[in-house]
Amino acid sequence: MRKVDFRGLNLKAFWQGLIRSDSAVGNRIVPPTGFTAQLTVFSAGAMAFLAVFALALALATGRLAERWSHELASSVTVRVSASDADQDARVQAAMAVLSTTPGIGEARQLSDDQVADLLTPWFGPDMPVDALPVPTLIDVPITGSDFDSEGLRLRLEAEVPGAVLDDHTQWRRPLVSAARWLKTLGLISLVLITAASASMITLAAKAALSANGQVIRVLRLIGARDITIATAFVRRFTQRAAIGATGGTLAGMIAIALLPNMDAAGGFLTGLGFQGWGWLLPLLIPVVAAAVGFFATRWAALKMLGAVR
């Protein structure tokens, strides 16, 4: 395969070409193609719109994984199961162990009502929880880095029969893992959107080159170099990609901004958005789209021109 020559790449010229109006003769050596131009702008806009959501998803799930990981790791639960006669004594024994455990705050025994609330989603509101052999639950906040989960587990096993330490690992891991996987999917989506955009622009550029075979022949006969001809196409498609992507990005950002307030509604979906400096990130999408347009068109044009003498 022919190697693409990037020696002619000049970032200053690239930027000037991008912002220069289409009136200069150098830009007009390729005839205007209205419908193709509109399709390219629309496709770039649609891809940018999707990219905004993929980016928002990746950022939101990243934050979610971080939050879940932090919140669930900030407390442990001690579950005390015993016969009615021994229950109070064992709870007191467990509290005594906890009071001498470093790295934790004030342990708090959950009231019967709080335990009933926790069980309601599984048993429904009509189930008489009092009739069930429900263990006593003690919520233990972790306040210091010197907290030793394994040490506490062994002490409870030794000193309080029927007491079990639950550090939430069993259900924390799948949740955090799911959130991280969602973040990865968001990033994969961004990569796929970029690749699809590059493919689309490459196809459009090749179609434009094929449709302008006679123009290219004339330009060659009067001494135009391949890079000169390619640049005319590159400039045009780079501008289209940038313009379309800017529109799509702004539309996507507006749609994200119109999502209900997270505090008001709560839940994951309302957390889908950008926070603080994160609002600047989607503004990179038109820049990336322009770069994709530039390199995809340049590659396609030089490859096609190189194949024909």
Add this chain to the structure above:
Amino acid sequence: MRGVGFGYQGSAELLSDMTLSLQPGMLHFLTGPSGSGKTTLLRLCYADLLPSSGEMTAFGQDVRGLSRDGIADLRRRVGVVHQDTQFLDHLPVAENIALPLTVSGQDVDMAALRDLLGWVQLTQHARAMPPSLSGGERQRAALARAVILSPDLVLADEPTGNLDWEMSMRLMQLLIELNKSGKTVLVATHDLNLIRATKAQVSARVLRIANGALQLAGSDL
């Protein structure tokens, strides 16, 4: 060119063992019957075709060894008036004429462009689009485009092919003027009357191509 041979793919050799050297500053005619290879020989001169055998040198460079950019540079030194006067139909005449400057990255000197348009008598048509031009106007526009880079060599392929006698002589006068200004000019034409009329005004070297070979024409014209 020395011992140059050329044949289109799948066809017998059209030109064989052809040797030709253009004399700098001279007006040359290349004549011969239709299909004898006049256009092919001209295309070899501006590297639109490459010889299948022999040596081909332009401005001291082996044409067959030129890179793609080298070929582009060669074409900037050779102005060509094509038989089918190829223009970009979406650009006005003046921009088409200035196109060699544009693609070679040079600024267009508007005063010089106006002078050139005046020389080929197309000032009134500067903003016209190429499809609206007559045959003679197209040929003159093509000549203006061919010389705008002030090339060392001007090639004209049947420039008067579709023109009446008056228009043909008008175009020929422009080519004679070019030659008098020191340019090497090679005109391919099957019109012997045009050659005779020109030779009556100016010294010219006439080459005849027939049966794939090239010979200098003499008093038999």
